[in-house]
Amino acid sequence: MPTRRAGAAVLACLVALVLAGCYQVQPPPERVERTDVTDAPIGDRAVRDGGDLVMGLSAEPDVLDPTTSSSLYTRYVMNTICEKLYDTDAKGEIVPQLASALPTLGDGGRTVTIPLRDGIEFADGTPFDAAAVRTTLERHLNKDDSSRASEMGPITDITTPDDRTVRLAYETPFAPITAALSDRAGMIMSPQALDRLGDDFGTAPVCVGPFKFRERVPQTSISVERDPRYYAADEVNLDTITYRIMTDANIRAANLRSGDVQVIDSVSPQDVDALDREDGVGLLQVGSFGYQGVTFNLGNVDGTGEPPGEIDTPLAQDPRVRQAFEHAIDRQALVNSVFNNWFEPACSPISPTSEFATEASDACPAYDPALSKKLLEEAGVDAPLELTMQVSNTPDTLRLAQALQAAVADGGFDLQISPVEYSTLLDVQTRGDFELLQLGWSGRVDPHGNTFAFLGSEQGNNYSGYSNPEVDALLDRAAQQTDPAQRAQTYGEVVTQVQEDDPIVYLYRQRNLTAYSEDVAGVSTYADGVVRLGRAGFLAGEG
Amino acid sequence: MGRYLLNRLWQAALTMFLSSVVVFWGVRALPGDPALALAGEEADPERLAQVRADLGLDQPVLVQYWRFVTDTLSGDLGQSVRTGTPVTELIGATLPVTLWLSLFAIVVAVVIGIGAGVVAAVYRGRWPEWVANAFALVGLSVPSFWLGILAILYLSVGLGWFPASGYVPVTENPVRAAYYLFLPAVILGTALAAVVMRQTRSAMLESLSTDYVRTARAKGLSRGRVLSHYALRNSLIVVVTIIGLQLGGLISGAVVTERIFGLPGFGKLTLDSVFTRDYPVIQAVVLVVTAAYIVINLAVDVLYSLINPRIRVGGRS
Numbered sequence: 092m093p094t095r096r097a098g099a100a101v102l103a104c105l106v107a108l109v110l111a112g113c114y115q116v117q118p119p120p121e122r123v124e125r126t127d128v129t130d131a132p133i134g135d136r137a138v139r140d141g142g143d144l145v146m147g148l149s150a151e152p153d154v155l156d157p158t159t160s161s162s163l164y165t166r167y168v169m170n171t172i173c174e175k176l177y178d179t180d181a182k183g184e185i186v187p188q189l190a191s192a193l194p195t196l197g198d199g200g201r202t203v204t205i206p207l208r209d210g211i212e213f214a215d216g217t218p219f220d221a222a223a224v225r226t227t228l229e230r231h232l233n234k235d236d237s238s239r240a241s242e243m244g245p246i247t248d249i250t251t252p253d254d255r256t257v258r259l260a261y262e263t264p265f266a267p268i269t270a271a272l273s274d275r276a277g278m279i280m281s282p283q284a285l286d287r288l289g290d291d292f293g294t295a296p297v298c299v300g301p302f303k304f305r306e307r308v309p310q311t312s313i314s315v316e317r318d319p320r321y322y323a324a325d326e327v328n329l330d331t332i333t334y335r336i337m338t339d340a341n342i343r344a345a346n347l348r349s350g351d352v353q354v355i356d357s358v359s360p361q362d363v364d365a366l367d368r369e370d371g372v373g374l375l376q377v378g379s380f381g382y383q384g385v386t387f388n389l390g391n392v393d394g395t396g397e398p399p400g401e402i403d404t405p406l407a408q409d410p411r412v413r414q415a416f417e418h419a420i421d422r423q424a425l426v427n428s429v430f431n432n433w434f435e436p437a438c439s440p441i442s443p444t445s446e447f448a449t450e451a452s453d454a455c456p457a458y459d460p461a462l463s464k465k466l467l468e469e470a471g472v473d474a475p476l477e478l479t480m481q482v483s484n485t486p487d488t489l490r491l492a493q494a495l496q497a498a499v500a501d502g503g504f505d506l507q508i509s510p511v512e513y514s515t516l517l518d519v520q521t522r523g524d525f526e527l528l529q530l531g532w533s534g535r536v537d538p539h540g541n542t543f544a545f546l547g548s549e550q551g552n553n554y555s556g557y558s559n560p561e562v563d564a565l566l567d568r569a570a571q572q573t574d575p576a577q578r579a580q581t582y583g584e585v586v587t588q589v590q591e592d593d594p595i596v597y598l599y600r601q602r603n604l605t606a607y608s609e610d611v612a613g614v615s616t617y618a619d620g621v622v623r624l625g626r627a628g629f630l631a632g633e634g
Numbered sequence: 635m636g637r638y639l640l641n642r643l644w645q646a647a648l649t650m651f652l653s654s655v656v657v658f659w660g661v662r663a664l665p666g667d668p669a670l671a672l673a674g675e676e677a678d679p680e681r682l683a684q685v686r687a688d689l690g691l692d693q694p695v696l697v698q699y700w701r702f703v704t705d706t707l708s709g710d711l712g713q714s715v716r717t718g719t720p721v722t723e724l725i726g727a728t729l730p731v732t733l734w735l736s737l738f739a740i741v742v743a744v745v746i747g748i749g750a751g752v753v754a755a756v757y758r759g760r761w762p763e764w765v766a767n768a769f770a771l772v773g774l775s776v777p778s779f780w781l782g783i784l785a786i787l788y789l790s791v792g793l794g795w796f797p798a799s800g801y802v803p804v805t806e807n808p809v810r811a812a813y814y815l816f817l818p819a820v821i822l823g824t825a826l827a828a829v830v831m832r833q834t835r836s837a838m839l840e841s842l843s844t845d846y847v848r849t850a851r852a853k854g855l856s857r858g859r860v861l862s863h864y865a866l867r868n869s870l871i872v873v874v875t876i877i878g879l880q881l882g883g884l885i886s887g888a889v890v891t892e893r894i895f896g897l898p899g900f901g902k903l904t905l906d907s908v909f910t911r912d913y914p915v916i917q918a919v920v921l922v923v924t925a926a927y928i929v930i931n932l933a934v935d936v937l938y939s940l941i942n943p944r945i946r947v948g949g950r951s
Binding site for chain 2: 154517
């Protein structure tokens with residue numbers, strides 16, 4: 092009898108286990124509103140003078156040359172050694188840095204006049220003046236391997252009416268120029284250093300900044316030291332900053348915990364909760380202007396920048412199939428489950444926090460799998476439609492891809508995942524050797540930088556091979572409009588049309604997550620994603 | 635011996651040539667494009683074309699290969715695509731780090747491996763052998779990236795005994811260098827120690843059962859002397875070979891260890907250059923590793939004859 096009773100107990104346990112297995116034990120967490128924390132202010136705390144701050148950098152910067160650099164991470168280092176004409180502030184607005192005021196427009200927006208600050212010199216003692224700014228801007232425009240020329244628009248002439256004024260003349264008005272000058276195009280290089288180093292400027296860059304370049308150990312670290320010539324040298328606390336390259340997120344976090352580094356960027360959403368709970372670790376977080384999405388190949392057969400070709404598949408031919416894909420995605424659930432609620436759903440290339448956001452640009456196609464199936468039926472496609480999506484082979488991206496695979500299955504799609512290594516994915520994307528592809532864009536302050544090259548016909552980053560004359564005309568118009576409200580409205584129209592055609596399904600927007608050791612203060616990060624260390628310092632009595 | 639060496643040198647030259655062909659074509663067979671890897675997300679077709687032209691990638695492949703061979707022979711390994719630094723400078727900066735790391739790892743491996751191997755052979759069938767065997771099994775089975783992360787977690791983050799990353803050159807401050815290299819060297823040396831232990835154990839067992847050991851014992855020599863002078867010395871030939879063969883493995887093992895501990899070594903250079911499709915760097919590192927393999931193999935052969943004079947290469951005794 093006892094045996095039978097024990098058997099019954101075991102059976103009951105098994106049934107309970109099976110039932111528990113069927114029940115969703117961990118429901119996706121509810122939406123959590125994240126507030127931007129952009130600064131770890133020093134406030135009225137005492138800061139020690141001196142010290143070496145080490146930042147664990149998630150990727151190696153490329154050449155430290157504002158004209159040719161194309162790596163996002165180069166901006167992190169350049170931020171402490173190379174100030175710009177304009178900067179982005181905590182609210183994401185553009186403010187003067189080496190310029191003394193925002194530019195004034197003349198001749199219907201065809202001339203842009205930039206007033207410069209007085210009494211500033213470069214780290215090598217060369218005076219900072221209009222001629223120096225012109226030398227830099229001309230180098231951006233004329234150097235063969237410049238990455239800046241296209242960012243600066245159709246400039247016809249650069250003049251210096253006086254020592255403290257630079258004037259740009261344009262063929263047609265180009266509104267995004269102020270935003271461009273708040274990024275690498277606005278970093279002004281010492282003309283004397285340019286004369287001396289020429290193409291090798293990046294090996295020992297000289298600009299205006301709280302710190303100056305000291306040494307680079309390739310693939311390992313870059314160090315900068317305090318510049319006594321800096322115009323606000325009394326606001327600088329540290330002696331040196333060392334940027335140590337640590338590509339693995341776990342290793343960066345371990346080094347922060349062990350005290351070997353004080354600041355780390357790109358904290359993974361998987362680690363951030365644990366780090367945030369830890370004593371002595373602070374977290375900065377700010378929504379980015381970039382996006383992550385899925386690009387459909389509509390006509391990229393000969394590579395980007397080439398005229399689109401014909402791809403004879405329902406996906407490329409019929410926008411209803413792409414709309415069906417979009418309606419099958421519950422972005423909020425996707426972001427919650429894959430990124431622990433740290434990232435935000437995105438439905439357009441324009442961030443809702445941008446000053447150019449409008450009702451139209453914030454609109455989001457509804458999650459409606461039934462509608463997806465209906466659209467597929469209307470398009471004459473037999474469900475499930477098999478599609479292959481190429482993705483990067485990082486753990487976070489693979490989790491996203493798997494969640495997406497499960498999500499679109501309900502809408503009538505059989506999504507196959509093909510993981511490839513990042514460099515290969517870039518190659519595939521440019522050559523057009525894909526059906527669907529998941530990649531994103533780090534984002535720019537001005538919407539032009541997030542739309543034009545990706546959606547304009549035959550543009551350099553139009554990986555989809557998308558071409559719609561109406562969108563081209565809208566994008567051109569928006570770039571030339573000088574009134575922000577009008578521009579915002581035009582970009583809204585772009586978004587409406589793009590959501591109709593769906594060359595890209597925008598999925599989510601990352602938050603830039605930066606962790607720092609609480610014995611340092613004065614670290615900040617804004618919507619441009621750059622971690623700013625120029626005014627950082629060790630709190631007195633610590634570190 | 636002279637003729638033998640000459641023969642080996644000729645073989646080495648042929649191997650180098652063949653490996654240059656393999657690496658040159660192999661790198662180009664990789665999917666991905668250095669210009670794109672450099673441009674990252676900011677790819678602009680005009681700039682890409684410019685970068686390709688600067689790198690000579692727009693030339694016919696045979697022309698590129700010819701340039702690569704002639705430049706290499708004249709000592710010019712080119713410049714890194716990503717940072718513009720001369721490749722010789724990169725190798726000069728990173729190779730010493732890996733060599734020191736490997737040297738420390740070998741010391742760890744030799745001390746632990748030979749010690750444990752001798753213990754296992756002497757105490758055959760008893761608990762010291764089981765402990766040594768268990769150590770060898772764990773050392774061989776546990777991947778170094780996991781062991782490395784555990785070491786950082788417990789010894790650096792938890793106890794704060796060792797730094798989690800960083801490097802000080804041995805020439806600058808040997809004590810601090812050893813402090814920084816200790817954890818990585820132990821992690822890298824553990825797997826090698828396990829191999830050395832197993833080889834030492836089996837070679838010792840074989841030696842201990844030979845007639846000359848029995849004779850030595852019969853002549854009344856002390857146990858320690860028999861073990862160290864007769865058994866161990868004869869067992870070392872196999873062990874030296876294994877260490878030589880594993881040296882190449884150390885460099886590949888260093889790829890993982892250096893990445894975990896943020897050491898600016900050759901392994902990290904290799905990995906980063908492959909990820910960024912930095913053709914000149916990949917080509918150069920593979921050639922250097924090939925040359926290292928050849929030199930190490932040659933050195934191991936020469937060492938044989940030094941440890942055991944009975945072995946003479948080239949037929950003459």
